[in-house]
Amino acid sequence: MQATTQAIPHTFPDHAAHEDLGFWRKYVFSIDHKVIGVQYGFTALGFLLFGFFLMLMMRWQMAHPGQPIPVVGPLLTALLGDMATRGIMSPELYNSFGAMHGTIMVFLAIVPLAVGAYGNYLVPLQIGANDMAFPKLNMMSYQVYFVGGVIMLVSFFIPGGAAQAGWTSYPPLSTSIPTDGQTYWLIGMVFLITSSLLGSVNIIATIIQLRAPGLTWMRLPFHVWAQFTAAFLLLLAFPPLEAAGVMQLMDRVAGTSFFLPTGLAVGGNLANISGGGSPLLWQHLFWFLAHPEVYVLILPALGIITEIIANNTRKPIWGYRSMVYSALGLGFMSFLVWAHHMYLTGMGTKIATFFQTTTMIISIPSVIILTCLLISLWGGSIRLNTPMLFALAFLPMFGIGGLTGLPLGFSASDIHLHDTYYVIGHFHYVVAPGTIFALFAGIYFWFPKLTGRRMSEYWGKVHFWGSFLFMNLVFMPMFIQGLAGMLRRMSDGGVQYSALKGTGVSGALSETVIGLNHFILWGAVGLAIAQVPFILNLFWSIRHGERVTSDNPWDSTTLEWQTPTPPPHGNFLTPPSVYRMPYEYSVPGAAKDFLPQNEPPVKP
Amino acid sequence: MEIAYTVHPRPDTGVYNAKLGMWLFLASEVMLFGGLFSSYILLRAGALPGTWPSGWLSVPLGTLNTIILALSAVTTLLAWYSCKSGMFDKFKLFQGLTILLAVVFLGIKSYEYRDKLTHYEVELKNGQLADGHLVRREASGAVVLHGRLVQSRAELMDGRKAHGERQELTIAKADIVRMQNYGPAHNTFLALYFTLTGLHALHIIGGLVVMSYLWGPGSRMWKTNPERFTNRVEVAGLFWHFVDLVWIFLFPTLYLI
Numbered sequence A: 001m002q003a004t005t006q007a008i009p010h011t012f013p014d015h016a017a018h019e020d021l022g023f024w025r026k027y028v029f030s031i032d033h034k035v036i037g038v039q040y041g042f043t044a045l046g047f048l049l050f051g052f053f054l055m056l057m058m059r060w061q062m063a064h065p066g067q068p069i070p071v072v073g074p075l076l077t078a079l080l081g082d083m084a085t086r087g088i089m090s091p092e093l094y095n096s097f098g099a100m101h102g103t104i105m106v107f108l109a110i111v112p113l114a115v116g117a118y119g120n121y122l123v124p125l126q127i128g129a130n131d132m133a134f135p136k137l138n139m140m141s142y143q144v145y146f147v148g149g150v151i152m153l154v155s156f157f158i159p160g161g162a163a164q165a166g167w168t169s170y171p172p173l174s175t176s177i178p179t180d181g182q183t184y185w186l187i188g189m190v191f192l193i194t195s196s197l198l199g200s201v202n203i204i205a206t207i208i209q210l211r212a213p214g215l216t217w218m219r220l221p222f223h224v225w226a227q228f229t230a231a232f233l234l235l236l237a238f239p240p241l242e243a244a245g246v247m248q249l250m251d252r253v254a255g256t257s258f259f260l261p262t263g264l265a266v267g268g269n270l271a272n273i274s275g276g277g278s279p280l281l282w283q284h285l286f287w288f289l290a291h292p293e294v295y296v297l298i299l300p301a302l303g304i305i306t307e308i309i310a311n312n313t314r315k316p317i318w319g320y321r322s323m324v325y326s327a328l329g330l331g332f333m334s335f336l337v338w339a340h341h342m343y344l345t346g347m348g349t350k351i352a353t354f355f356q357t358t359t360m361i362i363s364i365p366s367v368i369i370l371t372c373l374l375i376s377l378w379g380g381s382i383r384l385n386t387p388m389l390f391a392l393a394f395l396p397m398f399g400i401g402g403l404t405g406l407p408l409g410f411s412a413s414d415i416h417l418h419d420t421y422y423v424i425g426h427f428h429y430v431v432a433p434g435t436i437f438a439l440f441a442g443i444y445f446w447f448p449k450l451t452g453r454r455m456s457e458y459w460g461k462v463h464f465w466g467s468f469l470f471m472n473l474v475f476m477p478m479f480i481q482g483l484a485g486m487l488r489r490m491s492d493g494g495v496q497y498s499a500l501k502g503t504g505v506s507g508a509l510s511e512t513v514i515g516l517n518h519f520i521l522w523g524a525v526g527l528a529i530a531q532v533p534f535i536l537n538l539f540w541s542i543r544h545g546e547r548v549t550s551d552n553p554w555d556s557t558t559l560e561w562q563t564p565t566p567p568p569h570g571n572f573l574t575p576p577s578v579y580r581m582p583y584e585y586s587v588p589g590a591a592k593d594f595l596p597q598n599e600p601p602v603k604p
Numbered sequence B: 001m002e003i004a005y006t007v008h009p010r011p012d013t014g015v016y017n018a019k020l021g022m023w024l025f026l027a028s029e030v031m032l033f034g035g036l037f038s039s040y041i042l043l044r045a046g047a048l049p050g051t052w053p054s055g056w057l058s059v060p061l062g063t064l065n066t067i068i069l070a071l072s073a074v075t076t077l078l079a080w081y082s083c084k085s086g087m088f089d090k091f092k093l094f095q096g097l098t099i100l101l102a103v104v105f106l107g108i109k110s111y112e113y114r115d116k117l118t119h120y121e122v123e124l125k126n127g128q129l130a131d132g133h134l135v136r137r138e139a140s141g142a143v144v145l146h147g148r149l150v151q152s153r154a155e156l157m158d159g160r161k162a163h164g165e166r167q168e169l170t171i172a173k174a175d176i177v178r179m180q181n182y183g184p185a186h187n188t189f190l191a192l193y194f195t196l197t198g199l200h201a202l203h204i205i206g207g208l209v210v211m212s213y214l215w216g217p218g219s220r221m222w223k224t225n226p227e228r229f230t231n232r233v234e235v236a237g238l239f240w241h242f243v244d245l246v247w248i249f250l251f252p253t254l255y256l257i
Helices: A003-010 A022-028 A033-063 A073-087 A091-126 A135-157 A181-209 A222-253 A279-313 A320-336 A349-377 A386-403 A411-417 A421-451 A457-483 A511-544 B017-046 B059-084 B088-117 B188-215 B217-224 B226-256
Strands: B119-124 B129-137 B143-150 B167-171 B176-181
Touching: A033 A091, A033 A135, A033 A421, A033 A511, A073 A091, A073 A135, A091 A135, A091 A181, A091 A222, A091 A279, A091 A421, A135 A181, A181 A222, A181 B017, A222 A279, A222 A320, A222 B017, A222 B188, A279 A320, A279 A349, A279 A386, A279 A421, A279 B017, A320 A349, A349 A386, A349 A411, A386 A421, A386 A457, A421 A457, A421 A511, A457 A511, B017 B188, B017 B226, B059 B088, B059 B226, B088 B119, B088 B188, B088 B217, B088 B226, B119 B143, B129 B167, B188 B217, B188 B226, B217 B226
Parallel strands: none
Antiparallel strands: B119 B129, B119 B176, B129 B143, B143 B167
């Protein structure tokens, strides 16, 4: 009667696929949403690791400016030549690593992982659909993303190197630096934007059109709501950046002056341009995307955490409806806060007041969601498995990230904190021990559905405690450095900036503040080592992990667990019907402590 | 494996998948052109006094193109209507007309582009400006323009004002300080003109490809699944109407004000 019993004959993947498609159509040019989800997942994890290594090299340079990078130094020299003579990172290389770290982490790693992988794999399963609404577009969206990623990677090896103007690419700096890397960046971004456009249209259309019978809006798992909102943000916020990208591309290639003001001088000479443009226009268009983008990063993470908390507390989520409305409120408000990134551009106090107000308002729904998750723990019989550990750690870590954002949202305190390490600490707390922890939790949680095997609990816990400890060692000192006034883009960690000391000199950083760079470096190295058990565990468990004995190893209620393991092309053996809310755990009087959404009500 | 609602609308939402997908895509397109129009407003509002040109584009040609796109909207609708009524021959006719109109639109647009790209402003040693269309370049390096001489750039800003006689001007190489055509790099107005109409033209080309596919090889589906084919025509038509609508905003913004 339960999935457990129908599972056994369908456990083997070979029986799962009805049609024999051959290697290329099955794994490379697949139109199956699950394969595409996995493609997204592995590519994005690869980029996540790559982006992390870029940062690790930068951290060495900050702690030991001008000294050859150990281990990878010679390799850098061999690959990049002048940019890294004798294994030493040049300031230009530092700048390009910095710009590409941000770009890769946001646009190539976390969003594709959160939306591309989780959205593609889970949304159709959780709504009881047999695939996405537009499978071919789905395949195209992955391929376009892949091409965009390749363009970004290739830009490291062209003369002049990759983009160097930060992930924000503010003109006129981005237009003036003499490297074609910026042009590659812009073209790569156009590909990535196109990919996310195709993906988000697909996710929204799928959720609206392909919900199983009985799956009304208020019966959707929260993860589906989160993906739905995030997809809308991608759909509506990315196009203005695409417009801006096209204009900056015109500035670089066709010699226009959209973002270049009259009288611009580069290197002491008046630039040969028509002028009349506005650098601020770029900032407006960029942040009009980039603030909603933050919520694209965080909403799917909240969705994943909600699924895991409901499952591992064995009780319904407290305040499901208010969480749904909060997610929608977050989505809407995220379009109205962008200029809080621009307080220092000389905007009037009235405008600043408006954006301060909206920024404070947007923190309310975030707090509601976090509070609901916290209260959901109350009175639950909590199972402390690896996914749950990550989920539990997410709550306070995301809390720190969110609360440290408040001083940045006020224009007065932002004057001091703007562009310092405080900002870096703030958003890394949101994204690294926040979103990335949620993504890790999700991998441990849904791994048995993908493979029919579990990942090792022991090594999972080693991974968790290592990551938890070192994440904090890396990011907590950044708040101190930022409050002390350390700026975010100094390639020597502030040594030259603080060279002049004594009376009458203000702003020099103390030895302690600069010394924290060493601390952070070794924290980051520890963080790298802590990922080794995860990587080994992930690949080892695909073939050698402990087999699950049921299709629903976590005794979960949502629809993705009511399929064979792994789900075949087409997902469900019979099209499911839904009869209940998403999290019916420990219902009084029920025979088991969970009632799957597709379990018909018992007739009295 | 069949995906639900690819042909018939889902009862509670009232649309089939592709139609919803197209509406969502158009929503993002609104944001794309919204971003560009906002940029136009911000750049124009921020321009130094006397630097924003007017009347540089040919209103008769713009009006002609507007009429052509409006007509193509009608033929698109009739093409879909013909499918709905089962009249495949009429579909072929109206769809063919749409394609023809789109090609004419692009032709006129290219003529306008060419007109701008062969139009030069030459700064002379004596401080004067020579402004006109390039007739030929001579072997000596001298250029021959069909145009006029003016004292300052300000005189060129209003294209509708009556100017002096146009004549053939031969300018020796030694007299040229700077020579620039009316391309996107000339000033912010032309940068916007080329970017906005260029993106719009890319949309026209995209639409043209789809329309031609549905007129040609894609129309084979009429025999196997006429309902689905009609849906395709409808969805392509939605896109086409959006592209028309963008032009309805572009025309007054760039040509008239």
